[in-house]
Amino acid sequence: MDDTPDDRWRQTHLGRLLGHALRHFDERVLQLMAASEHAPLALAHLAARDKVGAAHVHITRHLPLEGARLTELAQWAGMTKQAMGDLVDQCAAWGLVARQADPRDARARRIVFTPTGLDWLAAFRAAVAQAEDEFRAAVGVEVATVVALGLEVYADGQGPP
Secondary structure (H helix, E strand, O other), X not given: OOOOOOOOHHHHOHHHHHHHHHHHXXXXXXXXXXXXXXXXXXXXXXXXXXXXXXXXXXXXXXXXXXXXXXXXXXXXXXXXHHHHHHHHHHHHHOOXXXXXXXXXXXEEEEEEEOHHHHHHHHHHHHXXXXXXXXHHHHHOHHHHHHHHHHHHHHHOOOOOO
C-alpha cells in the first residue's frame, strides 16, 4: 500500500478552478477585443500583440463612468495603490483614461474614461457578452445559470463565512 497522501485535491479545489476559469475568461475577452471592429484600432493591435493583459481589464472592469480616485480604484480591484497607479499611467499613455481635478477636493485627482476609453469599454462589454454566450454553450444554459447565481451569492458574502 502506498503511504503517499492523496494530493489530487490541490489541483481540483474550488479556488484553483475559479482562478483557472477567470484567467481563461479574461484571455478570451482580450482575444475578442483584439479582433473587434469596435475597439479603438491602436488598442486592438496592442491586445492582439499581448500588450494588454488581465491587469488592464481591472480598470475596464472597476472604473465607474463618473470616474474614481486612485485609492478607490485600487481597493475595488484588490491592488495596491502603487500598482494601480502604474496601470493608470499606462492606460493614460494609451489614451484610455485621464486624470482630472476632483470637484469635491482640489487636492485630489479622479481617473476618468476618455472618449477612446469609452469606445474600449463598449468593445469590452460586447466581448464579455460573447464570452458569456460561449460559456453557456460550453456548459449548458442551466449549469451556467446555477454557476452565475452561486458565484453572485458567494461573492456578495451572503453565504457562510
